[in-house]
Amino acid sequence: MLKKLKFELNEENILKYILFILLLFLGLIIISPSTHEAQITLATTLFFITLFLLHKKTELVKLVIIFFGIIISLRYFWWRTFNTLNLDEGLLNATFSILLYLAELYSITILLLGSFISLRLLEREPIPVEKREDYPTVDVFIPTYNEPPEIVITTALAAASMDYPQEKFKVYILDDGGTAQKLNDPDPDRRRENYERAMQLKKFVEDYNGNIYYLTRERNLHAKAGNINEALKKTNGDLVLILDCDHVPAEDFLKRTVGFFNRYPKLFLVQTPHSFYNPDPIEKNLGIFKIVPSEADMFYKHIQKGLDFWSASFFCGSAAILRRKYLNEVGGIQGTTITEDAETALELHSRGYDSAYYARPMIYGLQPETFSAFIVQRTRWAQGMIQIFLLKNPLLKKGLRWYQKLSYLNANIFWFFGFARFIFLIAPVLYPILGAKIYNASLEDAMVYAIPHFIFSVMVSYYLYSKVRWNFFSEIYEAIQSIFILPAIVSVILSPRKPTFKVTPKGENLEEEFLTPFYKPVYILFHIIVISFFFSVYRWINFPDERGTVLVVLSWQIFNFFILGLGISILLEKPQRRKAFRIPSNDEAFVFTENHTFSGRVRDISLTGIWIETDQDITEYLKLIRDNHIKVMIKDLDNIAFYLDAKVVNANSKNIRAQFLKTNELVNIAKLVKVVYADSSRWEIFREELTMGPIRTSIFLTKLFFKTFSKSYTVATKEFLKEMKQIDYKSLLYNMVNLPFKYIKTLFSQFYFKYLKEIKVKNN
Numbered sequence: 104m105l106k107k108l109k110f111e112l113n114e115e116n117i118l119k120y121i122l123f124i125l126l127l128f129l130g131l132i133i134i135s136p137s138t139h140e141a142q143i144t145l146a147t148t149l150f151f152i153t154l155f156l157l158h159k160k161t162e163l164v165k166l167v168i169i170f171f172g173i174i175i176s177l178r179y180f181w182w183r184t185f186n187t188l189n190l191d192e193g194l195l196n197a198t199f200s201i202l203l204y205l206a207e208l209y210s211i212t213i214l215l216l217g218s219f220i221s222l223r224l225l226e227r228e229p230i231p232v233e234k235r236e237d238y239p240t241v242d243v244f245i246p247t248y249n250e251p252p253e254i255v256i257t258t259a260l261a262a263a264s265m266d267y268p269q270e271k272f273k274v275y276i277l278d279d280g281g282t283a284q285k286l287n288d289p290d291p292d293r294r295r296e297n298y299e300r301a302m303q304l305k306k307f308v309e310d311y312n313g314n315i316y317y318l319t320r321e322r323n324l325h326a327k328a329g330n331i332n333e334a335l336k337k338t339n340g341d342l343v344l345i346l347d348c349d350h351v352p353a354e355d356f357l358k359r360t361v362g363f364f365n366r367y368p369k370l371f372l373v374q375t376p377h378s379f380y381n382p383d384p385i386e387k388n389l390g391i392f393k394i395v396p397s398e399a400d401m402f403y404k405h406i407q408k409g410l411d412f413w414s415a416s417f418f419c420g421s422a423a424i425l426r427r428k429y430l431n432e433v434g435g436i437q438g439t440t441i442t443e444d445a446e447t448a449l450e451l452h453s454r455g456y457d458s459a460y461y462a463r464p465m466i467y468g469l470q471p472e473t474f475s476a477f478i479v480q481r482t483r484w485a486q487g488m489i490q491i492f493l494l495k496n497p498l499l500k501k502g503l504r505w506y507q508k509l510s511y512l513n514a515n516i517f518w519f520f521g522f523a524r525f526i527f528l529i530a531p532v533l534y535p536i537l538g539a540k541i542y543n544a545s546l547e548d549a550m551v552y553a554i555p556h557f558i559f560s561v562m563v564s565y566y567l568y569s570k571v572r573w574n575f576f577s578e579i580y581e582a583i584q585s586i587f588i589l590p591a592i593v594s595v596i597l598s599p600r601k602p603t604f605k606v607t608p609k610g611e612n613l614e615e616e617f618l619t620p621f622y623k624p625v626y627i628l629f630h631i632i633v634i635s636f637f638f639s640v641y642r643w644i645n646f647p648d649e650r651g652t653v654l655v656v657l658s659w660q661i662f663n664f665f666i667l668g669l670g671i672s673i674l675l676e677k678p679q680r681r682k683a684f685r686i687p688s689n690d691e692a693f694v695f696t697e698n699h700t701f702s703g704r705v706r707d708i709s710l711t712g713i714w715i716e717t718d719q720d721i722t723e724y725l726k727l728i729r730d731n732h733i734k735v736m737i738k739d740l741d742n743i744a745f746y747l748d749a750k751v752v753n754a755n756s757k758n759i760r761a762q763f764l765k766t767n768e769l770v771n772i773a774k775l776v777k778v779v780y781a782d783s784s785r786w787e788i789f790r791e792e793l794t795m796g797p798i799r800t801s802i803f804l805t806k807l808f809f810k811t812f813s814k815s816y817t818v819a820t821k822e823f824l825k826e827m828k829q830i831d832y833k834s835l836l837y838n839m840v841n842l843p844f845k846y847i848k849t850l851f852s853q854f855y856f857k858y859l860k861e862i863k864v865k866n867n
Contacts, residue, residue, distance in 0.1 A: 129170075133177045139551045146175055146555035153562055162223070165566070169218045172563035179556035180211050182548075189543045199533055200541040206526035209519055214560065216513035217406075221567050224408035227461050230362030239361055241272040241424070242340035246330045247348040248279045248606045252303045254469070255348045257710060259307070260776040262346060263315050267357040274315045275338065276348075278304055279330045281319045310769050326604035327420075328443040332435035340427065347421035350377070350468040351776075353783035354740075360424050363459050371429040371456040372448060375422045376403035378464035380684040384474040385580060388673045389811060396793055398580055400571040407460045415510030416460035417448035421468070429456050439494055441604045442487025449495060449511060453502035465783050471607055472679055474619045478587045480607040485518040485588045486595040492516060493599040521592045524578075524585035528667070531659035532631055534652065535638035546651025553655075561797050574797040575804060582663075583670045586624045615678055618822050622674040626819050629667040632660055665808050671819050672811035683709040686779060693736040694759055696727060703759070705737060710772075710779060712762045713737075713749065722756045729754050733761060739774045740781055747771055 137145070149171045156164045189200045232238050243262045247255045255276060262274045279285070281301030288294040301319070308317045320333045331345065342364060346352060360373045377399060382392035410416040418425070420443070429451055430436070437446040448458060471477040497503060497511035533539040544553070561574055595602055639660065643653045685707040692715050694701045701724075703717040713735060721728065728751050735747045749761035763775070795803065 129173065129177070132174055133181050139547065142178070142551050142555075145178075146551075146559075149175060150555070150558065150562075153559070157562065157566055166222070168563060168566050169221070172559045173215065173218060175559040176211060176214060176556050179552045180207070182552045183207065186548070187543045189540050192540060195537065196540050199530070199539050200543075202526050203530050203541050206523040206530075209516070209523040213513070213517060213520075214563075216509060216516075217567075218563070219509060220406060220409035220413065220513060222409070223412045224405065225412040225460070226408065227363075227411070227459060229359040229461065229463075230366050232358070232362050232365060235268055237365060238268055238271050239341035239364060240339075241267070241342045241344055241357060241361065242334075242338040242427075243272060243274040243344045243346065244277055244331055244334055245275065245346050245348050246277045246279065246327050247304075248327075249300075250348050250606075252300055252307070255304060256307050257776055257780075258346060258348055258351050259315050260311075260773045261351045261353075261780045262344075263311070263313055264354060264773065264777045264781060265352060265357050266354045269314060272314065272357065273338070273340065275334055276304055276308065276315065276317050277330050277334050278317060278319045279323055279327075281305075281317075282321060282323050283319075284322045307769075311773075325438040326441075326443075328436040328438040328604075332438075335427070335430070335435050342424050343427055343430065344424045345421055346466065347468060350421045350466040351780045352422075353465040353467075354777065354781035355783055356465045357424075359463060359465065360461055363461070364424070364426060367457060367459070369455070369457050370459060371426050371451045372416070372418055372458040373424045374407065374416055374419055374458065374460050375466065376407070376462060376464045377419065377422055378403075378467050379470045380467050380686075381470055381472065381679075383470040384472065384477045384676065385583070385673050387472075387679060388474070388675060388677050389669065389807060390677075391807070394793070395573060395576065396571050398572075398576075401568055401577075403464075404462065404571045405568060408462060410510050410514075411458070411460035413506040413510050414457060414504070415452065415507045416458045417452075417511070417514065418444040418458075420444035422466040429454075439600075440487045440490035441483055441602050442491065443604075445488065445511075445514065446491055446495065449491065449497065449500065449503075452507055452511075453500050455502060463783065467780060473608070473676055474621055474674060476608040478584070478621065479605055481584055482588050482591045483602075483605055483607070485521060486591050486602040488515045488518040489592060489595050490599050490602065493596070519592065520581045521585040521589040524582045525589050528582060528585070528628060528663055529631075531656050531663060532635035532638075534656050535635045535642055535660075546654060549651075549655050565797055569794045569796075573795050573800045573803075575800055579666055579669055579804075582666050583625065583673060586628065587621060617676050618818050619674045619676055622671065622819050623823065623826075625667055625670040625674060626823055629664070629671060632664050632667060635660055636664075665804065668808050668812045668816075669804070672808075672815040675815040675818055683711040685709040685712075685714075690737060690778075695734040695736065696724070696731065699724060699727070701759075706758075708737075708779060710763070710775060712752070712760065713747075715759045715761075717757055717759060720756050721754070721759070725754055725756075728759065732764070733759075735761065737778065740777055745771050745774050747775065 153168055153171055156168060183204070188204060190197045243265075245255065245258055245262065259274055259276055265272070278301060280297055281304065285297040286294065286301065288297060305317050308315050318334055318337060320330070323329070325332070335343070342361060344352075344357070356375070360375065363373050364370055379397065379399065381387075383398060386392040386395070386397070407416050423444075430447075432454070433447065433450045436443050437450055440446045452458065471480050491497075491511075492515035497508045497515065500508065500511075503511070530541065533541055564572075565574055591602075636657075639653050639657050643650055646653075686709070688705040688708050690705045690708075692703050692705045692713075694703065694715060694717070701717045701719065701721060703715045706714045706716050708714070715735070730751060732748065732750050735749050736744050737747070738744050747767050748764040750764060751759060751761045753760040767775075
């Protein structure tokens with residue numbers, strides 16, 4: 104398939120001529136002048152054709168719907184460019200008019216690039232390896248820094264249990280928390296913590312006494328990239344599987360992926376999806392986990408398949424195998440940016456090597472549990488991708504084919520959404536409050552051009568992504584993130600080499616509900632939107648000739664009101680007491696107490712506990728069972744029984760819920776890890792595809808708003824008022840008045856000393 108794809112895409116001249124003709128035809132449609140009646144007729148006709156085709160899932164229909172969407176959106180943007188910019192009525196109007204235009208230009212660009220990537224999704228089947236001697240050797244790297252040891256141990260045990268010839272692979276824990284630098288930390292508390300953690304990991308490796316090894320280094324140079332590159336020097340496997348320390352692999356991971364490398368000699372990467380068994384903080388705090396498609400689904404179930412068709416699927420840092428030979432050619436994992444994974448793939452693609460994306464989820468990991476950890480992760484991704492755009496711009500990268508350039512461009516500039524979404528949040532308050540006329544159009548103009556553009560954007564999005572991202576959820580995720588990552592985006596634009604790698608906190612245990620410290624910007628912006636409503640009403644009453652504009656602005660304000668209201672709900676962190684997440688089961692089990700034995704079925708199981716439904720009524724034994732120690736017998740994947748010590752935490756007439764004790768032997772813990780994680784098909788429950796149309800999604804989000812907002816807003820208001828009372832307003836006013844003078848004084852001192860230094864140099 105890869106050869107066939109390569110052959111098709113190598114007919115570049117023919118493809119370029121076809122694209123040129125299509126673009127020329129499209130351009131003529133877009134720039135053709137028309138009356139409002141003709142534009143409405145065009146939009147209405149295409150709308151009803153699209154509505155008729157919306158549920159027909161074929162490649163041809165997809166092309167037609169994308170083409171219709173592009174026509175309507177680009178005709179809107181052509182009109183928007185030459186008819187709506189207000190550059191003649193003062194600096195305020197001109198500035199914000201240009202900013203809003205640039206935000207829309209970004210959105211249109213992302214729409215076009217997303218449509219290009221969605222033209223064809225490549226589905227791959229595994230390539231079996233027939234002979235044992237044909238299996239390549241594999242080094243499994245598990246980089247870790249400061250994560251809890253139990254998380255690392257779980258991943259290492261699962262990796263060591265993979266179904267692969269034992270002599271052909273080794274598992275390495277790459278401990279950057281146990282370096283000489285960390286073990287000699289000047290802070291005695293941190294030094295002790297680092298030492299204890301390192302010793303715990305070393306003891307685990309010694310006790311396991313198998314194909315798991317412990318590696319560390321002298322200094323923590325170049326973060327994760329440096330850690331992996333140091334390990335590359337000390338190992339020699341043909342392939343390298345990289346797993347984040349919380350990404351637990353299924354037993355079939357290697358057997359389903361290594362065959363690609365045997366088939367395709369120029370292949371440098373096989374990337375697989377990242378799947379998560381816990382909700383991200385937005386899913387958790389809104390209570391929508393397993394109700395709404397996961398945020399990661401759009402990338403791993405759709406975009407990566409599209410990138411793979413264009414030979415541009417890239418390395419995502421984990422759940423990926425790389426060919427060592429080609430990795431060594433570029434000096435290992437790259438470290439110019441803080442998204443070392445995508446940067447490494449860019450370098451290898453530019454050398455003419457290929458990548459593949461195999462879409463079966465075979466690792467299960469942890470998402471950030473708190474909103475603050477979520478922002479740390481997304482800020483790193485945003486800064487790293489923008490670094491690649493600025494320092495290694497794919498459009499200028501030699502060796503990349505044109506379709507690879509466009510694919511990487513999409514991945515890079517997507518992260519400028521922080522700018523666009525923030526502009527979209529503040530734009531509708533500028534007119535009612537400040538009187539800024541930043542969108543020079545009448546209500547009729549908006550109905551003819553803007554509304555059809557919005558409707559077609561929603562319809563195309565629904566057709567392409569309905570199984571992986573419901574309408575308006577991107578707006579929620581991106582709008583709330585934008586408030587916090589915009590300063591980071593500005594920072595990296597000003598200083599592209601300044602950002603440093605920050606580890607995403609994982610394994611946090613949320614015992615109680617609390618308001619995240621990040622709430623204030625969202626809370627304040629929400630109230631600015633509320634205040635702007637009253638200004639809009641004032642303008643509606645006092646300026647009748649502006650009512651068309653007011654109506655458009657009010658619609659926009661209402662949309663942002665719901666987005667920011669849900670944002671306040673997102674920032675009230677809900678408890679998450681379970682440290683491990685349970686999977687359903689129907690395996691046979693036996694429970695042994697001091698004097699009795701009960702048979703039953705496992706209903707769910709995790710690394711920390713088990714729920715067993717007994718075959719018989721145990722009501723008369725409850726006093727002997729509750730809060731007491733028991734022994735549980737279950738079977739491993741080879742159908743061999745093993746035993747685990749546990750303590751009953753709850754029991755009734757037919758059910759026993761127990762927590763596993765830490766006294767269990769390592770060999771049995773390893774079997775438990777295999778029972779929970781080894782069978783990738785067991786996790787289908789977490790991958791169910793859920794769909795919902797735009798209207799139903801709007802109703803769902805409205806209900807969600809009214810369900811979650813009241814409590815969250817009350818908590819946020821109490822906290823905000825409490826913080827306002829604690830402010831020393833006299834000191835604040837004094838600092839505000841003196842800040843400009845301090846700044847001028849600092850600048851004067853810098854220039855004065857620089858001048859003295861220059862005079863001294865001249866005199867010498």
